[in-house]
Amino acid sequence: MIRGYFAVYYRELLIMKRRLPKMIATMSVSPLLYLIAFGYAMGGNVNVDGHSYMEFLIPGLIAMSSMTQAFSIASEINIARFYWHIFEEFQAAPINSFAYVLGEVCAGMTRAVLSVIVIILIGFLFGVSICINFYFIAAVLLNSFLFASLAVGMAMLVKSHADQAMFSSFVITPMAFLGGTFFPLDNLPLWAQKILSFLPLTHASNAIRKAAFGEIPEILSYIVLFFTGIIIILWAFWCVDKAKD
Amino acid sequence: MIKIENLNKFFKSFQALKDINLLVEKGELFAYLGPNGAGKTTTIKILTGLTKYSSGKVSLNGYDVKKEGLFAKEQCGVVPQSINLDQELTVFENLDIHGRLYKIPKKKRDFRINELLEYLEVADRKDSLAKQLSGGLKRRVMIARALVHSPRILFLDEPTVGLDAAIRKRIWAIIKRIQQDGATIFLTTHYIEEAEYLAQRVAFLNEGSIVENDTPKNLVDRMGAWAVDKVVDNQLKTSYYKKREDASAYTACQNTDCMLRRVNLEDSFLSLTGKKVK
Numbered sequence: 001m002i003r004g005y006f007a008v009y010y011r012e013l014l015i016m017k018r019r020l021p022k023m024i025a026t027m028s029v030s031p032l033l034y035l036i037a038f039g040y041a042m043g044g045n046v047n048v049d050g051h052s053y054m055e056f057l058i059p060g061l062i063a064m065s066s067m068t069q070a071f072s073i074a075s076e077i078n079i080a081r082f083y084w085h086i087f088e089e090f091q092a093a094p095i096n097s098f099a100y101v102l103g104e105v106c107a108g109m110t111r112a113v114l115s116v117i118v119i120i121l122i123g124f125l126f127g128v129s130i131c132i133n134f135y136f137i138a139a140v141l142l143n144s145f146l147f148a149s150l151a152v153g154m155a156m157l158v159k160s161h162a163d164q165a166m167f168s169s170f171v172i173t174p175m176a177f178l179g180g181t182f183f184p185l186d187n188l189p190l191w192a193q194k195i196l197s198f199l200p201l202t203h204a205s206n207a208i209r210k211a212a213f214g215e216i217p218e219i220l221s222y223i224v225l226f227f228t229g230i231i232i233i234l235w236a237f238w239c240v241d242k243a244k245d
Numbered sequence: 246m247i248k249i250e251n252l253n254k255f256f257k258s259f260q261a262l263k264d265i266n267l268l269v270e271k272g273e274l275f276a277y278l279g280p281n282g283a284g285k286t287t288t289i290k291i292l293t294g295l296t297k298y299s300s301g302k303v304s305l306n307g308y309d310v311k312k313e314g315l316f317a318k319e320q321c322g323v324v325p326q327s328i329n330l331d332q333e334l335t336v337f338e339n340l341d342i343h344g345r346l347y348k349i350p351k352k353k354r355d356f357r358i359n360e361l362l363e364y365l366e367v368a369d370r371k372d373s374l375a376k377q378l379s380g381g382l383k384r385r386v387m388i389a390r391a392l393v394h395s396p397r398i399l400f401l402d403e404p405t406v407g408l409d410a411a412i413r414k415r416i417w418a419i420i421k422r423i424q425q426d427g428a429t430i431f432l433t434t435h436y437i438e439e440a441e442y443l444a445q446r447v448a449f450l451n452e453g454s455i456v457e458n459d460t461p462k463n464l465v466d467r468m469g470a471w472a473v474d475k476v477v478d479n480q481l482k483t484s485y486y487k488k489r490e491d492a493s494a495y496t497a498c499q500n501t502d503c504m505l506r507r508v509n510l511e512d513s514f515l516s517l518t519g520k521k522v523k
Contacts, residue, residue: 003348004345004346004348006345007345007346008346010342010345011331014334014338014342015331015333018333019333080331084329084330084332085327085329086331088295088323088325089343089346090346091294092293092318092321092323093318093347094315094316094319094347095315
């Protein structure tokens with residue numbers, strides 16, 4: 001069923017290898033700016049649940065960055081599909097749609113993990129070290145799995161790059177700010193907390209933050225991320241299959 | 246062998262292919278000739294599993310494209326109309342990814358890629374990025390890529406479109422060589438001379454229907470061997486003759502400028518459809 005997925009993944013790895021210095025530079029810019037602006041300048045004297053704001057912020061940035069980087073595979077797929085027509089090469093090959101989805105999801109997850117490593121290293125520069133344990137790794141992988149799957153599905157549904165940018169503006173960017181990355185959701189009214197608890201990123205932020213602090217995260221967050229991810233990857237598979245008008 | 250039975254394809258209410266029936270024999274070089282928008286690319290996309298069809302039956306070497314899609318895909322190589330090489334990868338990497346998609350073991354894959362690069366005379370550009378190649382080289386690399394898994398059927402969708410005459414002839418020589426090595430070739434083109442030079446059999450496609458299917462020689466012979474073009478009231482009129490002497494005699498007794506030439510597939514297509522291929 002997944003025969004050939006590695007060829008799809010390997011292609012993305014080759015491209016990543018060729019672009020690695022540029023990618024790392026790009027992955028560093030936003031977290032660095034957020035840390036300087038929110039962590040140093042604004043949050044220097046702020047404490048959240050007994051942690052400095054910088055300690056609070058870094059796990060949030062890890063959640064956000066793993067989401068955005070995993071989702072960025074959508075743009076790559078779009079370019080390959082609309083501009084270079086490389087998607088046709090995969091469609092003509094004797095691999096099924098699921099293998100294609102899996103290959104691209106692995107690529108998205110790899111980008112996400114790379115961005116997480118970059119943020120952890122930047123965190124060290126700012127004097128913040130976090131606890132990297134099983135819970136932390138599991139939350140990062142589930143979050144990136146979910147958003148890479150969403151990226152593959154969306155890349156098949158959109159008809160142009162503009163559609164893709166619109167989806168990012170209306171879904172991904174608001175989620176990045178409201179998913180518990182920059183501020184604790186406990187400060188919000190109850191109704192807002194309830195709405196935001198439906199966002200996968202909220203669960204990812206909570207789980208990553210608790211794990212990074214050396215605490216045991218709520219198992220519910222992992223269940224939500226896992227099952228949402230499964231539903232989305234199945235949907236992505238359907239979207240790829242549907243792309244053969 | 247390619248077998249198409251009662252194939253229909255609808256894009257919403259528009260019918261792109263109308264009741265297509267075709268049989269391309271093993272080892273045959275078959276040309277699918279028609280103007281832009283006739284349905285040539287749609288047919289290739291259906292045969293290679295890139296597009297679903299509305300009704301009918303399609304098989305490649307006995308494998309049903311719909312029911313046994315993965316087996317059918319293993320039978321064929323595809324060179325699409327648009328350049329679809331990975332521009333950021335080298336020539337070798339492009340072919341290597343293709344080999345991996347077809348699960349060819351590494352040793353065999355490397356050998357085959359090097360062999361093909363030599364065969365298509367692009368071995369010296371093996372480590373060049375695809376984006377650094379000229380249009381003609383890109384086409385040759387695409388043909389090499391389609392051959393990595395040694396397909397028995399090769400689909401070439403307008404393989405020389407946009408190339409200059411010299412490069413086009415070089416590609417033709419390559420296509421002939423591939424066919425002589427035993428592959429079945431299904432070629433779409435709107436270049437008359439390409440179909441005449443390469444194909445053993447030609448099907449004319451017009452507005453989604455096959456209007457004729459025969460050898461180039463038979464198609465041309467039905468018109469007569471010679472044609473005389475003359476302009477009457479700003480319109481081109483063509484008369485056809487079996488013998489050159491008859492055509493020459495007709496030309497001699499005209500008081501307007503006439504042009505005597507050999508009949509080609511364009512004449513045949515024009516007489517059947519009322520329009521030109523190009």
